[in-house]
Amino acid sequence: MKVLLVSPEVSPLSKTGGLGDVAGALPQALRQVGVDARVLCPLYGFIDPEPLGKTRQAGSIRLRIGGAARRAKVIETKLPATDVPLYLLQHKRSFDRKGIYSDANGDFTDNDERFLLLAQSALALPSAINWTPDVLHLHDWTVALTPACLNALPSGDARRQWASVLTIHNLMHQGVFPKTVLDKSELPHEFYNANGLEHNGCLNMLKGGIHHATKITTVSPTYSREIQEEPFAHGLQKSLKHRAADLIGIINGIDCAQWDPNTDRSLIRNYSIPDVEVGKTACKKDLLETLGLPQEEKRPLFFVVSRLDQQKGLDLLANVLPKLISDHDAAFALLGSGDPLLESTYKSISRENPDRVAAVIGFDEKLARKLFAGGDFLVVPSRFEPCGLTQLYAMRYGTIPVVRETGGLADTVTPWRPGKRSATGIVYEGMGEWELFLALEQALKVYRSQKTFSALRRNGMQRDSSWEPSAKYYAKTYSWAVEQRLKTIREEEDLKP
Ligand code: ADP
Numbered sequence: 001m002k003v004l005l006v007s008p009e010v011s012p013l014s015k016t017g018g019l020g021d022v023a024g025a026l027p028q029a030l031r032q033v034g035v036d037a038r039v040l041c042p043l044y045g046f047i048d049p050e051p052l053g054k055t056r057q058a059g060s061i062r063l064r065i066g067g068a069a070r071r072a073k074v075i076e077t078k079l080p081a082t083d084v085p086l087y088l089l090q091h092k093r094s095f096d097r098k099g100i101y102s103d104a105n106g107d108f109t110d111n112d113e114r115f116l117l118l119a120q121s122a123l124a125l126p127s128a129i130n131w132t133p134d135v136l137h138l139h140d141w142t143v144a145l146t147p148a149c150l151n152a153l154p155s156g157d158a159r160r161q162w163a164s165v166l167t168i169h170n171l172m173h174q175g176v177f178p179k180t181v182l183d184k185s186e187l188p189h190e191f192y193n194a195n196g197l198e199h200n201g202c203l204n205m206l207k208g209g210i211h212h213a214t215k216i217t218t219v220s221p222t223y224s225r226e227i228q229e230e231p232f233a234h235g236l237q238k239s240l241k242h243r244a245a246d247l248i249g250i251i252n253g254i255d256c257a258q259w260d261p262n263t264d265r266s267l268i269r270n271y272s273i274p275d276v277e278v279g280k281t282a283c284k285k286d287l288l289e290t291l292g293l294p295q296e297e298k299r300p301l302f303f304v305v306s307r308l309d310q311q312k313g314l315d316l317l318a319n320v321l322p323k324l325i326s327d328h329d330a331a332f333a334l335l336g337s338g339d340p341l342l343e344s345t346y347k348s349i350s351r352e353n354p355d356r357v358a359a360v361i362g363f364d365e366k367l368a369r370k371l372f373a374g375g376d377f378l379v380v381p382s383r384f385e386p387c388g389l390t391q392l393y394a395m396r397y398g399t400i401p402v403v404r405e406t407g408g409l410a411d412t413v414t415p416w417r418p419g420k421r422s423a424t425g426i427v428y429e430g431m432g433e434w435e436l437f438l439a440l441e442q443a444l445k446v447y448r449s450q451k452t453f454s455a456l457r458r459n460g461m462q463r464d465s466s467w468e469p470s471a472k473y474y475a476k477t478y479s480w481a482v483e484q485r486l487k488t489i490r491e492e493e494d495l496k497p
Contacts, residue, residue, distance in 0.1 A: 001478050002036040002132065006122045006146065007139040008115065009100055010041040012051065012080055016100055016363075017307055018252065018389045019140060019169045022219070025255035026474070027084045029467030035475050038133075040125055042118055043075055043088035045096040051080040058087065059128035063120045065113050066184035072121060074128050087129065089121050112177045115142040115205075116185055122146045123159060135478045137165045141175030144209025145185060148197065151212050152187050155492065163485035165477060166213035168206070170386050171227050171234050172311060175205030195242070199235065210239045214481040214488075217248045217474075219387035220408030224249030232384055246484075248477055251411055252387040253467030254396065261397045266369040273461050276398045277454070280373065287374030290367065291333050291358035300447045301331045302402075302440065303375040305368045305390050308338030308346075313381035313404065313436075318345045320437045325356045328444055333358040333375070335367055372397040377426075377443045381436050385409045391425070395460030400453070401425040402443050404436075412465070416446060416456060424460040 009015050011024035023039060030037035049055075058076035062069060072091040079086045089095070094114040101107055108114065122136050122143060138146050147164035181203045182192050192198045197208035210216055218224045224247055226232040228240050240247060257263075261279065262272040268286040271279020284297045302324075306312050314336070324330055334346045334357075346359035360367060372378070378394035380403040387408030391401040395413075403409035405427050414420070415427035426446065428439035446452050 001034070001134055001475065001482075002038075003030065003135045003137050003478055004038050004040055004122060004125065004133040005137045005139065006040045006118065006143045008042065008118065008142040010039055010079065010086070013047045014041065014044055014100055018219075018387065021254070021389055022167075022169070022252055023139060024079065025253065025258070025467055026471065027079065028082050028255070029253065029471035030474060031084060033468070033471045033475050035471075035478070038085040038087065038131070039079060040087045040089060040118075040122060042095040042114075043090040044100060046098050047088075052077050053080070054078075055088075061089075061121050061124040061128050063117060063124060064186060065116050065120070067186075070117060072117065074125060076129065087125060089118060089125075091117060111142075111175075112181045113184060115175070116145065116181075119143045119145045119205075120149055123149055123153075126159075133162060134482050135163045135165055137167065137474075137478075138209065138213070139167050140169050141173055141206040141209070144175060144205045144213075145187070145197075146209075147212035147214070148187055148191055148208045149185075152191070155496075161485065161489055163214040163478070163481035164212070165215045165217060165474075165481050166209040168210075168216065168218040168227070168386070170311075171206070171218075171232070171236065172384075174199075174207065174234065174236070177203045177205070179203055195239075204236075207236055207239050210236065210243055213246075214485045215246050215248065215477055216243055217250050217477060219250065219252050220411045221249035221251065222410045223384075223386045223407040226384065226407060248473075250470050250473045250477070251408060252389060252392070253470050254389060254392045254465045256396070256466050259393050259396055261373055264369055264373070266366045267373050271373075271398075273398075273458055276457060276461065280398055283370065283374035284376075285374075287333075287370045290370060291360070292354075293331055293333070293358050294355055296331070299329055299331050300376045300444060301333065301374070302377045302379050302443070303333040303371050304336060304379050305371055306334075306336045306380075308336045308342040310339070311383055311385075313383050313431075314342055315345075316431075316433045316436055317379060317381050318342065318349065320433050320440070321349055321357070322353075323437065324440055325353055328441075330440075330444065331356045333360070333371060335360045335362070335364060335371060337361050337363055368393075369397075372399055375399050376447065377402050377440075379440070380404065380409055382406060382409065383431065388412070392465045395424055395463050396465060398457045398461050400443065400446070400456050400460065402439050403427055404431075405429050412463075414459070416442070416452075421455070422459060423456055424463055425456065 007023035
């Protein structure tokens with residue numbers, strides 16, 4: 001099985017969130033289960049050429065966006081420290097920038113054209129590199145028009161046989177543009193309808209993908225059910241229900257080699273299950289020093305590593321945090337960036353409580369790793385969470401997640417209840433601040449019972465969050481998609497006069 005994964009971000013080269021991690025780790029796991037998985041991603045201006053090692057120009061691609069010719073180079077290399085072939089799309093005008101989707105001034109105004117270029121390149125790359133895929137695996141809205149582009153190919157074109165799998169990492173981001181973008185895409189006008197690319201009078205790239213892809217996956221079983229209802233469907237409920245038979249939830253894994261407290265170079269001391277207590281205490285001391293918090297390592301430390309976005313429920317946490325630290329002997333640290341209002345809210349809580357609260361605004365993977373190792377409780381109060389990776393990293397590093405029961409959080413954290421031996425974290429229901437506050441108090445109760453705390457910690461570290469089972473599930477999904485695509489093509493042939 002030959003599969004081209006197409007993604008706007010791929011870790012460790014480019015990453016704004018979980019999508020980058022998945023695009024970096026899944027292809028390695030797929031190759032280990034026998035899939036010839038390769039990756040196509042843009043060559044952004046900020047990508048450090050250093051870890052890339054040997055690169056070569058493998059070919060070039062000619063496309064038309066809005067009637068104008070575009071030529072992009074294909075740079076072939078390997079995903080750092082792996083054997084995964086990586087094709088970097090070099091088009092300086094589109095991608096030689098400091099951000100993936102935006103910069104300090106907001107979203108790039110030409111994101112429609114930039115990502116049409118990437119979406120169309122998925123069809124053009126294989127002949128440029130002399131390799132024919134069975135499946136195009138598209139990730140999120142930026143490349144969600146690729147299945148429509150496949151369906152628009154003339155019937156004699158051999159590429160029509162390629163199946164397409166669209167993975168939805170976050171339904172909130174849909175790629176909504178004015179109808180005029182249809183002309184830039186050069187897709188047939190009949191694709192622009194309520195069962196296709198049109199939504200509320202605009203062109204909706206993700207909706208187009210949902211209607212045109214052979215199979216659709218999303219990143220957890222619970223989220224795959226949630227998105228068939230509002231408000232989780234973000235307006236696309238009808239489309240998702242229509243495709244329900246082809247919609248599959250596959251839980252994300254993590255790269256267990258890259259995220260291993262026993263080898264992580266960001267940590268002052270490495271550890272594994274037998275020496276977790278000693279290891280985490282050393283890491284906590286180092287973390288408190290880095291954060292400028294007092295060396296009170298017995299004080300429970302809650303923390304967040306997140307994009308600061310309405311989705312993540314961090315406004316709710318900001319409202320209960322002052323009460324948590326006034327009622328209890330607890331400390332808190334935030335690492336995140338995004339919404340300026342949330343950034344300033346957390347900064348001001350930290351200014352008012354310098355001995356208890358630290359707020360670091362920015363994106364810093366080394367500090368994130370120190371937090372996973374040195375913190376006691378990761379808090380994830382998301383309103384919705386397609387999968388979530390931070391709770392997986394936390395458990396792997398012996399940190400207990402406190403999460404809302406939604407999406408992948410519900411699928412990956414086993415809730416603590418008195419007497420439940422397999423628990424890995426605190427899971428709470430309800431959207432309100434009060435429920436969150438009670439969950440944080442429950443975490444403190446667990447902290448006070450050395451035996452329970454230690455059991456949850458160890459259970460989390462023992463959890464298998466590796467990619468292998470999910471990679472096998474993707475491999476099966478690719479086979480189903482190929483079968484279904486060939487059947488569709490045969491039926492089309494039979495209908496020909
Ligand atoms: P999402 O994809 O919605 O942002 P996930 O939990 O799936 O959420 O993935 C987030 C990824 O981004 C994790 O790897 C997390 O550690 C990382 N991350 C988020 N914010 C930061 C930050 N400020 N600094 C470093 N890493 C971050």
